[in-house]
Amino acid sequence: MITALRRVVKAGFVGFWRNTYVALASVFVLTVALFVIGATMFLDQLLSTSLQTLKSKVDINVYFVPDAPEEEVERIKNAVASLPDVASVDFTSREEALQRYRENNKDDEISLQALEELDENPLGATIAIQAKETSQYESVARFLEEQRELEQPQTPVIDEINYARNKESIDTLTTIIKAVEQASLVVMIILLTAAVLITFNTVRLAIYTAREEIAIMRLVGASNMFIRGPFMLQGIMYGVISGVLALLMFYPLLIWLGPRTEAFFELNLFTYYVAHFGEIFGVLVGIGVVLGLASSILAVARYLRT
Incomplete structure (x- = not known):
């Protein structure tokens, strides 16, 4: 052999x-x-x-009202993060949003002066949501709208969900x-x-x-x-x-x-x-x-x- x-x-x-x-x-x-x-x-x-x-440049932003209770914001953030279609959730607090606004408008004296004249922070917290696939944003947006419908009219939590504005770009991508x-x-x-x-x-x-x-x-x-x-x-x-x-x-x-x-x-x-x-x-x-x-x-x- x-x-x-x-x-x-x-x-x-x-x-x-x-x-x-x-x-x-x-x-x-x-x-x-x-x-x-x-x-x-x-x-x-x-x-x-x-x-x-x-894909990483596409997301859904959820804007909360300025006086939204922290526990409600935290609940919605955790609920979204637990969805199987969601890859990441980036939370921005009211204070961080205010600091970011000041940095982005540091050369705009009128905007900064108007901000200083306000008694309190006019900005609310936000969460930026990235789905695992671009085709999954619609289901995530649907979940957020359902959460919005559960709110009491006199105490709203979510101010805006920008999926509708980004839908055309997401569909094209x-x-x-x-x-x-x-x-x-x-x-x-x-x-x-x-x-x-x-x-x-x-x-x-x-x-x-x-x-x-x-x-x-x-x-x-x-x-x-x-x-x-x-x-x-x-x-x-x-x-x-x-x-x-x-x-x-x-x-x-x-x-x-x-x-x-x-x-x-x-x-x-x-x-x-x-x-x-x-x-x-x-x-x-x-x-x-x-x-x-x-x-x-x-x-x-x-x-x-x-």
Whole structure:
């Protein structure tokens, strides 16, 4: 068993180096395919980060009346925070709202003077609510309106819910996010399919050059596994070498792209590449090995059937 395995491994390496041009062509095509796959991974990460940034800039603000009881404000805040659709609730007290107003209008002497003439703080507390998904804001707003309806008319707590003002922007953003996610998925499927087909045809062409050798091995009684083994090893070698080359090709490219993507998308792709190097290496080399191995098995199977 060990002797047979050694022969298979030796035959695989010999076949790889003997057909140098064919091997280089296979590695080149597979490297390009893996580079395209890797590029779609980075593009998907850029899109995800951009969409997440857009999501973080959308929220619902609830403005409470200035004299709203603190326990009622706290109750509503905790009720909203417990909703499964809510990602975060940011509370701003009356004092914080007043301080923020003064900072934002520090150059407006008229507004500051009018504020000083008032006997008490005219601003109420607020909560800024972020949902987990933009499509969930409607259910959160509905819950807030229900809370508003439970209030006593003579002692209102909630002054305003700005969902109606932001609804158009939220709906537009939700549509954009869904469209981008669907388009990204379609593009990735098309590129992966193209990579598989191109790799399979290239490896099949490489094995075609060894068809006479396969026929001779069958004539002398070699088992199917012994015939298939060297080509399977070559397919694995194609995948490993191509995966490493594709990974190395990204290094100088992402050094150049990193600062630019950080400026436009708030994500430095080179930093992401370094931080997730192990994962990216595993994915590219893994896909390369699977493509090379599967292509070799399918291509050899054709000659074993004839």
